Amino acid sequence: MTSIRGSIVAIVTPMHAGVGAETAIDEAALGRLIEFHIAQGTDGIVAVGTTGESATLTEQEHARAVKFIVEKVAGRVPVIAGTGANSTHEAIRLTGMARDAGADACLLVTPYYNKPTQEGLYLHHKAVADAVDIPQILYNVPGRTACDMLPETIERLAVVKNIIGVKEATGEVERVAELKRRCGDEFILLSGDDATCLEFMLAGGHGVISVTTNVAPAAMHALCEAALDGDEAMARSIDEKLQPLHQDLFLEANPIPVKWAVAQLGLIENGIRLPMTWLSSNYQPAVRAAMHHAGV
Numbered sequence: 001m002t003s004i005r006g007s008i009v010a011i012v013t014p015m016h017a018g019v020g021a022e023t024a025i026d027e028a029a030l031g032r033l034i035e036f037h038i039a040q041g042t043d044g045i046v047a048v049g050t051t052g053e054s055a056t057l058t059e060q061e062h063a064r065a066v067k068f069i070v071e072k073v074a075g076r077v078p079v080i081a082g083t084g085a086n087s088t089h090e091a092i093r094l095t096g097m098a099r100d101a102g103a104d105a106c107l108l109v110t111p112y113y114n115k116p117t118q119e120g121l122y123l124h125h126k127a128v129a130d131a132v133d134i135p136q137i138l139y140n141v142p143g144r145t146a147c148d149m150l151p152e153t154i155e156r157l158a159v160v161k162n163i164i165g166v167k168e169a170t171g172e173v174e175r176v177a178e179l180k181r182r183c184g185d186e187f188i189l190l191s192g193d194d195a196t197c198l199e200f201m202l203a204g205g206h207g208v209i210s211v212t213t214n215v216a217p218a219a220m221h222a223l224c225e226a227a228l229d230g231d232e233a234m235a236r237s238i239d240e241k242l243q244p245l246h247q248d249l250f251l252e253a254n255p256i257p258v259k260w261a262v263a264q265l266g267l268i269e270n271g272i273r274l275p276m277t278w279l280s281s282n283y284q285p286a287v288r289a290a291m292h293h294a295g296v
Contacts, residue, residue: 004078004105004137004165004188005206006043006228007220009213010051012259013065015271019278025061027068029268034072036267037213041221042077045069046107046209049082050144051255056273062094067101080209084109084139088124095132105135107167107209112145118153129162136162141169141192151175155182167192167209168200176203194246198239201227211254212245215261216294244290251283261287265296 014029037045047069048054048062057065066081073079081098083106085091095106110116111124129136138157142148148170157163165188168175173196179189190207191200197208201224213220219238226235249257253276260279262268270278279287 004044004080004190006208006224007041007213007217008044008046008078008080008190008207008209009037009042009217010046010049010209010211011037011069012214012255012262012268013048013052013057014262014268015273017269017271019272019274019276021274023271023273025057025065026269026271030065030068031072033262033267034069037217038073038076040217042213042217043207043221043224044078044080045073046080046082047103049107049209050109050141051211051214051258052082053255053273053276054082056276059094059097063097063101066098066103070102078104080105080107080137082107082109084111086111086114088127091124091128092131095128095134095136099132099134103134105137105164106132107137107139109139109141110145110147110149112147115147118150121147121149122153122156125157125163126160129157129160133162135164137164137188137190138166139169139192140166143169151178151182154179158183158187164188165190165206168205169193171196173199173203176200176205180204194249195243198223198227198235202232202235211249211258212242214258215245215249215265215291216242216296219294219296241294245294248283248287248290251286252279257283257287260284261291264288264291 014026015023081103083094140149169192171193189205191197194212223238
């Protein structure tokens with residue numbers, strides 16, 4: 001498996017124009033997006049994560065999208081399949097489907113809504129790792145899940161077979177040093193927060209699973225390379241241009257703004273699944289200005 005590091009796009013799932021309960025996935029546009037990202041230097045692709053509207057895709061669509069992306073990428077960069085669920089049984093099933101589709105790794109969000117204990121989080125992720133032989137990355141995003149997987153729980157899971165890293169989306173950069181101390185240098189630490197990903201990497205993280213990379217892939221690749229090479233001045237110079245985009249791609253719930261932005265680049269149609277809606281007109285000038293500031 002190619003190394004998981006650098007700028008990893010949480011890729012949007014293109015859909016044909018419209019806002020509806022069953023807006024159709026546009027596989028032709030998805031294929032073009034993959035080629036766009038590889039040409040721009042993106043270091044990896046997360047298939048059907050939050051940004052890819054995993055919450056509103058059927059299980060069949062989910063499995064088909066992962067397989068489609070794996071086949072189109074054809075080993076050129078790692079493909080990480082989003083397979084988390086708040087049902088352990090469902091997470092095992094989705095992770096098994098991703099393994100069978102040929103994904104390089106899986107990304108498993110902490111169970112959302114049902115708010116498990118730390119012991120429940122440990123047992124949930126251990127059950128998936130024991131059941132499916134594929135590298136697995138934990139995903140901690142309390143702002144989405146109402147559940148914070150603490151560093152001591154991650155430490156317990158870091159020694160479980162198949163669990164290779166964590167995507168930390170708390171924005172708490174100080175966790176990097178603690179996680180490195182608890183889990184060792186080989187445990188992969190990925191930021192899940194574009195706004196703080198530079199500080200995360202300068203503190204010892206290995207990369208970012210990024211929303212911004214959908215819109216500015218070349219710049220995000222350059223930012224990550226500079227940060228990981230220790231060129232702080234270059235990394236900060238690039239990040240300054242991207243900060244408005246990091247912020248304004250969350251003016252409404254992800255992936256609403258980012259899908260609008262990618263559509264403005266002419267890469268996808270104006271399609272999204274309910275209950276997500278198209279970006280409100282009053283926010284569009286701000287996102288457009290952030291894109292301009294970033295050079296896109």
